[in-house]
Each structure stands twice: as structure tokens, then as C-alpha cells.
Amino acid sequence: MIILTGQTATGKTKLALELAKKHNGELINFDSRQIYKYLDIITGKDIPKTKIWLYDVVLPNEYFSSFDFVKHVTPIIEDIKKRGKTPILVGGTYLYLKHLLYGFDENNSPPDFKLREKLNSKSVNYLQKMLIKLNKKVFDDLNHSDQLNPRRLIRRIEITKSKTKTVLNKTVFIKSVPEIFIGLKYKDKSELRQVIIKRVEERLKNGAIDEVRKILKMGYKETDPGLKTIGYQQIIKYLNKKFTKEKAIDDWVNKEVQYAKRQLTFMKNDKNIKWREV
RNA sequence: GGGGAUGUGGUGAAAUGGUAUCACAUUAGUCUCCAAAACUAAUUUUCCAGGUUCAAGUCCUGGCAUCCCUG
Numbered sequence: 001m002i003i004l005t006g007q008t009a010t011g012k013t014k015l016a017l018e019l020a021k022k023h024n025g026e027l028i029n030f031d032s033r034q035i036y037k038y039l040d041i042i043t044g045k046d047i048p049k050t051k052i053w054l055y056d057v058v059l060p061n062e063y064f065s066s067f068d069f070v071k072h073v074t075p076i077i078e079d080i081k082k083r084g085k086t087p088i089l090v091g092g093t094y095l096y097l098k099h100l101l102y103g104f105d106e107n108n109s110p111p112d113f114k115l116r117e118k119l120n121s122k123s124v125n126y127l128q129k130m131l132i133k134l135n136k137k138v139f140d141d142l143n144h145s146d147q148l149n150p151r152r153l154i155r156r157i158e159i160t161k162s163k164t165k166t167v168l169n170k171t172v173f174i175k176s177v178p179e180i181f182i183g184l185k186y187k188d189k190s191e192l193r194q195v196i197i198k199r200v201e202e203r204l205k206n207g208a209i210d211e212v213r214k215i216l217k218m219g220y221k222e223t224d225p226g227l228k229t230i231g232y233q234q235i236i237k238y239l240n241k242k243f244t245k246e247k248a249i250d251d252w253v254n255k256e257v258q259y260a261k262r263q264l265t266f267m268k269n270d271k272n273i274k275w276r277e278v
Numbered sequence: 279g280g281g282g283a284u285g286u287g288g289u290g291a292a293a294u295g296g297u298a299u300c301a302c303a304u305u306a307g308u309c310u311c312c313a314a315a316a317c318u319a320a321u322u323u324u325c326c327a328g329g330u331u332c333a334a335g336u337c338c339u340g341g342c343a344u345c346c347c348u349g
Contacts, residue, residue: 042314067313104311143318146309147318269309276321
């Protein structure tokens with residue numbers, strides 16, 4: 001198995017295609033945004049859809065988690081191997097990769113959307129108290145940042161309250177340690193920024209705004225999981241007249257640069273990744 | 279030339295004369311089922327020179343800068 005990850009806008013796709021040729025491989029996407037149908041131009045789906053797995057799996061208003069990803073991808077990997085070919089995973093969503101390679105916690109539970117909806121409007125303080133009451137140790141085990149993070153608090157509450165536990169066999173994942181595990185990154189950020197600016201311009205030229213219009217016309221909303229994506233958020237604000245075009249572009253570029261930084265911060269902890277500068 | 283307005287972190291703003299705040303950006307980080315998400319921490323400010331006052335971003339005088347109106 002081959003895995004190709006790293007920062008956004010580093011040319012992962014191009015390298016993936018080369019590797020596929022060389023190693024008789026089949027590509028699998030692990031980019032959480034390209035999982036979504038209709039999000040094409042802005043998420044940069046530049047491989048023909050018939051030549052890569054896991055593009056267009058769910059609709060923009062559907063929930064899709066790293067757990068769902070692992071569930072979807074495992075049989076595909078097995079299938080490719082069975083046919084004597086090399087699975088090549090390419091993408092930038094490290095959380096998906098992390099869960100695929102190193103597994104989940106044993107006593108986890110599926111999402112409780114009703115509970116999430118109910119708790120979403122609550123204050124951080126309320127959530128903290130609620131979790132402490134349910135199980136103080138769980139709260140204490142969280143780090144400072146997470147103790148103040150409503151989403152993480154809600155997730156902990158959800159797990160603590162849940163009766164059904166999802167047990168996953170960790171070994172399933174660890175078995176497939178990749179032979180090649182490459183991460184692509186920029187050596188300096190100003191270069192990354194330049195590339196991102198250029199890419200945003202290109203995507204606008206290729207019809208990014210029309211893409212958003214089309215998706216909104218289909219009835220999808222700003223708050224749908226798929227549209228909570230860099231680029232879409234900014235263009236929607238532009239279309240709603242909350243942003244000028246310049247502001248939207250500026251924000252788009254900025255958010256993407258910040259995202260690239262966070263990707264690196266997260267991936268750096270994985271000592272198995274062999275880094276390559278572009 | 280005349281009249282008016284405004285000067286506060288990198289940017290946009292807030293502060294009855296009483297500890298200079300906020301948002302965004304920047305830098306570092308967190309992450310075991312929303313992750314292109316959500317969150318944490320750190321850094322950086324009152325145009326200049328005087329004056330009044332226990333105390334000035336705030337009031338007074340002068341200068342400089344920018345913007346608007348008008349010859």
C-alpha cells in the first residue's frame with residue numbers, strides 16, 4: 001500500500017498518478033471534501049471520477065465522519081489487493097488516515113444527532129458542568145484546549161451517555177502499514193501563499209462562483225456539512241452581499257493558508273511520514 | 279487660499295477625564311466517529327511637541343499627516 005499526503009496545493013494528485021503507473025496502482029481519495037458530490041471545482045477534483053475511489057460518496061447535506069471513511073475504505077483496499085494491484089491513498093485529511101492506520105478507541109459510540117442538536121446551543125460552561133456531573137474523570141483527562149471546545153465536550157458527553165459501544169478490531173488497520181508513506185510540504189510559507197493565491201484565481205476562472213450558485217439552487221444550505229468548506233463559505237458570503245468580492249477572495253486565501261499550517265502541525269506527530277519538500 | 283472632519287496594535291473598530299478593550303490577521307499548539315471542522319495560548323497599539331490635571335486616547339495650544347467641501 002502507498003499513502004500520499006501532506007499540505008494542500010503541493011501536487012499530491014500529480015505524484016499519485018505517477019506512482020499509480022509505476023506500481024500498478026489504483027487511487028483512493030481520502031480528502032474529506034472531495035468525498036462530497038457536486039463539490040468539484042473548489043475542492044479540486046482533477047482526476048477523472050472513474051479513475052479514483054471515494055469521490056462523490058455523499059450529498060452536501062449528509063454527515064460523513066472519519067469512522068464512515070474507515071468503513072468505506074477498508075473493503076476497497078482489500079478488493080484492490082485481491083486483484084493484485086496496489087492501493088494508493090491520496091489526500092490531505094490526516095484524521096481519516098490516522099483512524100485508518102492506527103484505529104479508534106475501543107469504547108466509542110456512534111453519533112447521537114438528536115443530542116448534538118440539543119447541546120449545540122448550550123454554553124461551554126453548561127457543557128463542562130454536564131460532563132463533570134456525568135463523569136469527572138473524562139473531563140479531567142481532556143487537555144485545556146479541549147475542555148473549552150464545545151464540540152469535543154459534546155462528543156465526550158455523547159460517548160459517556162451512550163449505551164451502544166462500537167468495537168472495532170484495531171489489528172485490521174495496523175496490518176496494512178504502508179510501504180511508501182510520503183508527505184509533501186512547503187519549506188516556506190510565503191511560497192505556499194503564492195501558490196494558493198494562484199490556485200484560487202484559477203478556480204474562480206474555472207467557474208467557482210457558478211458552482212456555488214448551482215449547489216445553492218439545488219437547495220443545499222450554507223450550514224450543510226459539505227458546504228462548511230473553505231471557498232464555499234466565502235463565495236456564499238459574497239453572494240449574500242456580506243463580503244465584497246475582494247474580501248471573499250482574501251479570506252479564502254487566508255483560510256487556506258491557515259489550513260495548510262494546521263495540516264502540518266497535525267501530521268508532524270506521525271513519525272512514519274517521510275517528508276518531501278516541494 | 280478659505281472651511282470642515284479624522285489621526286488608537288499589521289488591518290478595521292471601542293473606551294461619562296480614572297487599569298487602553300474587541301474582532302480579524304500573525305506566531306505556536308490541541309486533536310481517537312462533524313477535521314477544508316472546532317478549539318487553546320502567545321505577541322503587537324493611543325501621530326509629534328508642549329500645557330491643564332492627583333490622573334489625558336479623551337480637555338487646551340502649536341506642528342505634521344490623511345480625507346472631504348470650496349475658490
